[in-house]
Amino acid sequence: MNKLITSCRSVGVYLVPVLSMVLCAHADAQLEVIGSAYNPSNQKTYLLLEASTWTQARDRAVELGGQLATVRSLAENTFIYDTFSRFGGSNKNLWIGLYDLDQAVNSTDRATRRLEFGWLSGEPASYARWSPVEPNNPQSPEPTTWEFYVHIWQPGDLNRGTWNNLQDRAAVFGVPIHGVVEIECVADFTGDGIVDFSDYLEFLNLYNDGDPLADLNGDGFVDFADYLAFLNRYDAGC
Numbered sequence: 001m002n003k004l005i006t007s008c009r010s011v012g013v014y015l016v017p018v019l020s021m022v023l024c025a026h027a028d029a030q031l032e033v034i035g036s037a038y039n040p041s042n043q044k045t046y047l048l049l050e051a052s053t054w055t056q057a058r059d060r061a062v063e064l065g066g067q068l069a070t071v072r073s074l075a076e077n078t079f080i081y082d083t084f085s086r087f088g089g090s091n092k093n094l095w096i097g098l099y100d101l102d103q104a105v106n107s108t109d110r111a112t113r114r115l116e117f118g119w120l121s122g123e124p125a126s127y128a129r130w131s132p133v134e135p136n137n138p139q140s141p142e143p144t145t146w147e148f149y150v151h152i153w154q155p156g157d158l159n160r161g162t163w164n165n166l167q168d169r170a171a172v173f174g175v176p177i178h179g180v181v182e183i184e185c186v187a188d189f190t191g192d193g194i195v196d197f198s199d200y201l202e203f204l205n206l207y208n209d210g211d212p213l214a215d216l217n218g219d220g221f222v223d224f225a226d227y228l229a230f231l232n233r234y235d236a237g238c
């Protein structure tokens with residue numbers, strides 16, 4: 001999948017404009033990765049997607065060989081919030097992998113309602129950082145107003161850094177919502193669960209294009225330090 005976008009960029013200049021436009025329009029339909037970061041304290045790599053609905057971000061995360069992030073502690077919540085909520089200089093709400101497991105059952109009791117949410121990763125929902133008034137339970141008969149998906153509030157909000165359940169939309173109060181993807185195996189660039197030479201070639205492609213996906217140490221630059229970081233993970237088999 002990454003390759004498609006990469007090829008579009010690198011091959012586009014050689015194509016006649018119309019063909020190039022068609023191919024690139026197809027590639028652009030995919031959510032772009034706009035940032036990445038490595039958290040040394042839990043050895044996990046995170047990617048930031050362009051703004052989208054929760055379900056779009058969820059699907060893109062799987063294509064990228066990961067999942068919308070699981071938040072297991074205050075430290076992980078703080079890392080994600082500090083790293084991405086003002087990424088690029090503008091405020092961002094952040095989608096995480098928490099969602100309402102049963103859309104037909106929605107308690108009006110807040111304590112009970114909190115237990116209705118679970119992680120995409122299937123890990124136990126032992127840690128939570130709900131805003132004091134969430135998750136709420138809109139009572140409208142119109143299902144599109146029901147709030148099944150969870151994001152971290154952006155820095156400009158009173159409840160910044162805490163969680164809110166929301167509809168499947170790409171912005172709230174005019175501020176965009178960006179998916180945060182957690183990548184389990186960084187060297188598996190093809191996302192097939194195996195680390196082999198095809199991953200090496202895929203990394204080289206991204207590296208040569210300066211793609212943010214190749215910024216493995218998350219410092220905003222694609223350079224030799226990232227190449228060495230890749231070789232380390234590649235040798236380690238993940």
Ligand SMILES: [Ca+2]
Pocket residue numbers: 100101102103104105106107116
């Ligand atoms: Ca429910």
Ligand SMILES: [Ca+2]
Pocket residue numbers: 134135136147164165166
């Ligand atoms: Ca809510």
Ligand SMILES: [Ca+2]
Pocket residue numbers: 187188189190191192193194195196198199
């Ligand atoms: Ca692979």
Ligand SMILES: [Ca+2]
Pocket residue numbers: 214215216217218219220221222223225226
């Ligand atoms: Ca880098």
